[in-house]
Amino acid sequence: xxxxxxxxxxxxxxxxxxxxxxxxxxxxxxxxxxxxxxxxxxxxxxxxxxxxxxxxxxxxxxxxxxxxxxxxxxxxxxxxxxxxxxxxxxxxxxxxxxxxxxxxxxxxxxxxxxxxxxxxxxxxxxxxxxxxxxxxxxxxxxxxxxxxxxxxxxxxxxxxxxxxxxxxxxxxxxxxxxxxxxxxxxxxxxxxxxxxxxxxxxxxxxxxxxxxxxxxxxxxxxxxxxxxxxxxxxxxxxxxxxxxxxxxxxxxxxxxxxxxxxxxxxxxxxxxxxxxxxxxxxxxxxxxxxxxxxxxxxxxxxxxxxxxxxxxxxxxxxxxxxxxxxxxxxxxxxxxxxxxxxxxxxxxxxxxxxxxxxxxxxxxxxxxxxxxxxxxxxxxxxxxxxxxxxxxxxxxxxxxxxxxxxxxxxxxxxxxxxxxxxxxxxxxxxxxxxxxxxxxxxxxxxxxxxxxxxxxxxxxxxxxxxxxxxxxxxxxxxxxxxxxxxxxxxxxxxxxxxxxxxxxxxxxxxxxxxxxxxxxxxxxxxxxxxxxx
Numbered sequence: 059x060x061x062x063x064x065x066x067x068x069x070x071x072x073x074x075x076x077x078x079x080x081x082x083x084x085x086x087x088x089x090x091x092x093x094x095x096x097x098x099x100x101x102x103x104x105x106x107x108x109x110x111x112x113x114x115x116x117x118x119x120x121x122x123x124x125x126x127x128x129x130x131x132x133x134x135x136x137x138x139x140x141x142x143x144x145x146x147x148x149x150x151x152x153x154x155x156x157x158x159x160x161x162x163x164x165x166x167x168x169x170x171x172x173x174x175x176x177x178x179x180x181x182x183x184x185x186x187x188x189x190x191x192x193x194x195x196x197x198x199x200x201x202x203x204x205x206x207x208x209x210x211x212x213x214x215x216x217x218x219x220x221x222x223x224x225x226x227x228x229x230x231x232x233x234x235x236x237x238x239x240x241x242x243x244x245x246x247x248x249x250x251x252x253x254x255x256x257x258x259x260x261x262x263x264x265x266x267x268x269x270x271x272x273x274x275x276x277x278x279x280x281x282x283x284x285x286x287x288x289x290x291x292x293x294x295x296x297x298x299x300x301x302x303x304x305x306x307x308x309x310x311x312x313x314x315x316x317x318x319x320x321x322x323x324x325x326x327x328x329x330x331x332x333x334x335x336x337x338x339x340x341x342x343x344x345x346x347x348x349x350x351x352x353x354x355x356x357x358x359x360x361x362x363x364x365x366x367x368x369x370x371x372x373x374x375x376x377x378x379x380x381x382x383x384x385x386x387x388x389x390x391x392x393x394x395x396x397x398x399x400x401x402x403x404x405x406x407x408x409x410x411x412x413x414x415x416x417x418x419x420x421x422x423x424x425x426x427x428x429x430x431x432x433x434x435x436x437x438x439x440x441x442x443x444x445x446x447x448x449x450x451x452x453x454x455x456x457x458x459x460x461x462x463x464x465x466x467x468x469x470x471x472x473x474x475x476x477x478x479x480x481x482x483x484x485x486x487x488x489x490x491x492x493x494x495x496x497x498x499x500x501x502x503x504x505x506x507x508x509x510x511x512x513x514x515x516x517x518x519x520x521x522x523x524x525x526x527x528x529x530x531x532x533x534x535x536x537x538x539x540x541x542x543x544x545x546x547x548x549x550x551x552x553x554x555x556x557x558x559x560x561x562x563x564x565x566x567x568x569x570x571x572x573x574x575x576x577x578x579x580x581x582x583x584x585x586x587x588x589x590x591x
Contacts, residue, residue, distance in 0.1 A: 095238045096124045096154035098266075101471045104163075107194040107213055109220040115163040116194065116219060120471035122234070123262050125153045127245035128254045151239030153230035153246050155259050156183075158469065159267070160194060160224045168271040171222040171301070171588045174260055176229065178281025180252065181481035183233030185461040187279055188226040191567035192218040192577070195468075197460035199453045201569055209456045211464060216570075216577040221584045222275065225263065230255055231481045234465075234472060248488025249504045253288040260289075261296050273301040273588040277580075280533060280564065283308035287506040290513035290520065291494060300513075302521045302587045304580055307530055307564045308538040310510065312489070312503035316410040316534065326372040329407045331537035333364040336413045337393040338528040339430035345395025345417060353528065353561060360393050361536060371406065411443025414531065424448060429563020430529045453568060454479070511546045514554065522555045523583045525576065527562035535559050556583070 100121035107114055129148040162170065175192065177184045189197045189211075196214040218224060228235040230246040237246050246255055264270045278286030283305040290300060309315055319328040337360040340346040341353055350356040371378055371386045378386075387401045394401075394408065396416055404412070414425045418433060426432030426449040434448030458479045465472045490499035493508040514520055524542060526535040542555060558579050560566045567573040 094124065095152045096122065096236065098123055099154075099471075101469060103468065103470055105194055105468070107215070107217050107219060109215055109217055112220065114217075114219050116160045117163060118194075118469060119159040119161070119267075120157075120465065120469040122154045122156050123259055123266070125155050125230070125255050125258050125262070127151055127251065149239070149241040149245035151237060151242040151245040153242075153255055154236045154238075155230060155255065156228045156234035157259075157263070158188065158193075158226045158465075159263075160219055161267075162219060162223060167223075167268060169273075171273040171275060171584055172269050173218065173222045173224055173275040173277050173304075173584070174256075174263075175224065175226045175277045176256065176282045176285060177279050178283070178285070179232070179481070179484065180229065180247070180281050180487050181232060181483040182281075183228040183235070183477070183479065184226045185233065185457050185479070186565060187277065187567075189457050189460050189464070190565060191573060192216070192224060192277075192580075193226065194219060195464060197456050199456045199568060209460050211460050216573050218577065218581060218584075221581045221588075223269075223272075227256065227259060229481075231483070232478050234475055234477060243483075243486070244488070247483050247486065249284070249288070249491045249506075250499065251488065252285055253292050256285055257289050257292040257296060260293065261298060264298070273584075274298065275302045275304065275584060276300060277304040277306070278308075279306040280309070282306075283533075284310055284312075284504065284506050287510040288491070290517075291509040294513055294516055299517045300520050302523065302583060304523045304583065305525065305538070306566065307526050307533040308524055308541070309533045310507050310538075311505040311541045311544075313505065314537040314541055315503075316531065316537075318410060320407065320409050324375075326369070326407070327540075328410075328537075329372060330364050330369050331540050332408070332410075332531065332534045333368065333390075333393070334360045334536040335430070335528065335531055335534040336408060339413060339417060339425060339531070340393065340395040342431050342529060343395070343417060343425070347392035347395075357528065363389060363393070364536070368406075409443065410531070414444040415441065426450075426529075426563065427531050428565060429527070429568075430531055431563065449563065449565075507541060507545050514545075514547050514551050518551060518554070520554065521583070521587045523580065524555060524557045525559065525566065525579070527560050527564060527566050529562060530564040532564055 098121065100119060103118045105116055105118060127149045134148060175184055175187045177186045194214055194217050195211050198210045198212055229252065230237045245251060276286040276289060286303050286305060287310050290303060293300060313325065314327055314331050316328045316332045319325060334357050337346060338353060338357060341350060341356055368386060371382060386406055387398055390401050390406060391398045394413065400416060414427055414430065415436065417425055422436050422439065423433045424436045424444045427447040429449045432449040432452060434451065437446060462477050489504050491504035491506065492499045494512045524538060526538050528535055539557060560572050560576065562569055562572050566576050
């Protein structure tokens, strides 16, 4: 968990002397501001991919759209030329947001679904979903081990072009996207700023490419699920209704994230909703008591324990009797494989990174965070928690290299430009969020469930597909299920939500058989929802 403090707001009063002066303003004060910092770009190419035995010809567009901060209007420049104080609260910054779009040739655009994809971070470009899941090509990486160059790019017969046109969007400052201007970080690096930027991007994309009448979908992964859920309401406020939203590895309520809950005593939910993933990890590495033969029945048992006996024990805090403490520790040992003495020392609370570090400590190995099936050498055997993610280390280089080569050789985009693979903004991100009707950003961990609920109530036709992997510690699958069980919508709208979980990690698609299964599930979801009943 990250700490958030209230920011002191200082009101700066302009002196009245200049206003009362009869002297004309200096030329520098009346001169129009410099021109735009960015210009839209576009490079077109053509290709074909075969999906389900059908060749799909497409046009690819790699380019950028210019996006401004909240409060900007297309009259602001003229107003500022007339009165330098007009719009002074709007940050003087811009973002150039890079995208790669794929449009099927020969089909009517107005009836053709269009899906917008984005990864998360915050601070990650969308090369993962692009090059690993649903674009017309993908990079091959070995399952569960570290690969090496040269990396092979292959035609992706699991592309979603069979059911939808595709738009992969890089967040401001990531990939080929850029931010510039005064206060650029404040303007774009935050929960609500990010939602605004992507909302405006989609609005302007629909206009540029004539797609206002198309069935529309969002596909967000990881932090991108928070963005997507927040955008459902933000897009409605731009009079843009969605047919559906697909969430992969969702985290919409950050009170549930497993990051450092020990820094927030009394908040025990992160330990509860993470436990089933810890148990899945122990099951995979054959450290669970009795080596249960099947995963899903085992997880049913762990989920029940987590939400009953374990939750009650944690609620008792320091008042938990010793005999109950011993009994709970024994159950945790059976489910997680962690030593009984260690569990008692942790006060029955397994913090983020500890399971990955301790489970295979006798082998000197650390399990993955994004996918706990991955293992790698422990960097510091004396550390309390893990200090790196073996899966991220295993596939990051492959994805970055593959997209750099593909963008420049095939899409014809990127000459003279650096592709920013990761932007280190997680710790400095502005996590304040203004839920609907709150009237102000809240000093709390962000929670976009109210936004999603309001959007679903106003657009009861919108459907939701929630997906994830059992071996993902960064966004535990049970946390995602739990939060949506608390979505404040009536029962009839709860039926608009479908769930599907896979024996995989955070990025389900890195395993090709599971990519096939997930693509079939997403394609079926789009086919079922691309029209109004």
